[in-house]
Amino acid sequence: xxxxxxxxxxxxxxxxxxxxxxxxxxxxxxxxxxxxxxxxxxxxxxxxxxxxxxxxxxxxxxxxxxxxxxxxxxxxxxxxxxxxxxxxxxxxxxxxxxxxxxxxxxxxxxxxxxxxxxxxxxxxxxxxxxxxxxxxxxxxxxxxxxxxxxxxxxxxxxxxxxxxxxxxxxxxxxxxxxxxxxxxxxxxxxxxxxxxxxxxxxxxxxxxxxxxxxxxxxxxxxxxxxxxxxxxxxxxxxx
Numbered sequence: 001x002x003x004x005x006x007x008x009x010x011x012x013x014x015x016x017x018x019x020x021x022x023x024x025x026x027x028x029x030x031x032x033x034x035x036x037x038x039x040x041x042x043x044x045x046x047x048x049x050x051x052x053x054x055x056x057x058x059x060x061x062x063x064x065x066x067x068x069x070x071x072x073x074x075x076x077x078x079x080x081x082x083x084x085x086x087x088x089x090x091x092x093x094x095x096x097x098x099x100x101x102x103x104x105x106x107x108x109x110x111x112x113x114x115x116x117x118x119x120x121x122x123x124x125x126x127x128x129x130x131x132x133x134x135x136x137x138x139x140x141x142x143x144x145x146x147x148x149x150x151x152x153x154x155x156x157x158x159x160x161x162x163x164x165x166x167x168x169x170x171x172x173x174x175x176x177x178x179x180x181x182x183x184x185x186x187x188x189x190x191x192x193x194x195x196x197x198x199x200x201x202x203x204x205x206x207x208x209x210x211x212x213x214x215x216x217x218x219x220x221x222x223x224x225x226x227x228x229x230x231x232x233x234x235x236x237x238x239x
């Protein structure tokens with residue numbers, strides 16, 4: 001079933017060594033560490049998806065942070081982006097708590113599953129095209145293993161492109177013209193609705209490109225879709 005399949009896929013992802021550059025980098029970071037985390041035993045492996053196997057909402061990010069997910073072993077856990085994401089998910093009712101600092105901190109997702117387009121921390125946070133391609137089958141399988149999926153939230157243009165590539169590879173239709181990223185944009189890709197959001201990276205949040213109200217609106221829209229509600233017009237700014 002879906003839950004068993006996700007567990008098997010998680011084991012396969014954690015053992016993956018398909019990308020030599022990423023293997024070298026993630027393991028080097030785990031050895032050298034950051035001064036603030038010298039007492040941590042870094043995960044230093046690919047970071048699998050996390051969440052509710054019965055989820056109707058899938059959140060797709062870019063890749064684990066070198067000293068976030070690569071340290072903690074859970075996506076969006078232990079970094080500033082995760083602080084924003086889990087606060088928003090908690091406010092929208094998709095998480096039981098607003099913080100995520102380690103794999104054993106009690107966080108549980110409700111009706112939500114979170115993955116990254118690339119499962120290993122990449123240098124300069126920039127995976128190569130080949131690295132995206134090697135990870136894509138994992139995303140395709142996760143989509144198939146989430147039978148109740150209704151909404152996908154893509155965090156950033158790169159994650160959105162990765163989702164669209166996986167969707168097409170699964171034989172699903174892509175709207176014409178091809179969806180072009182904009183914060184708050186929504187597109188129908190039956191049987192799901194795709195919602196785009198700026199990534200809650202420090203660069204986006206510290207510059208004010210992404211504000212919490214605009215981020216909250218994305219997950220409120222996802223919640224409204226699950227209720228079969230009418231959505232307001234797509235957001236065109238983050239203010």
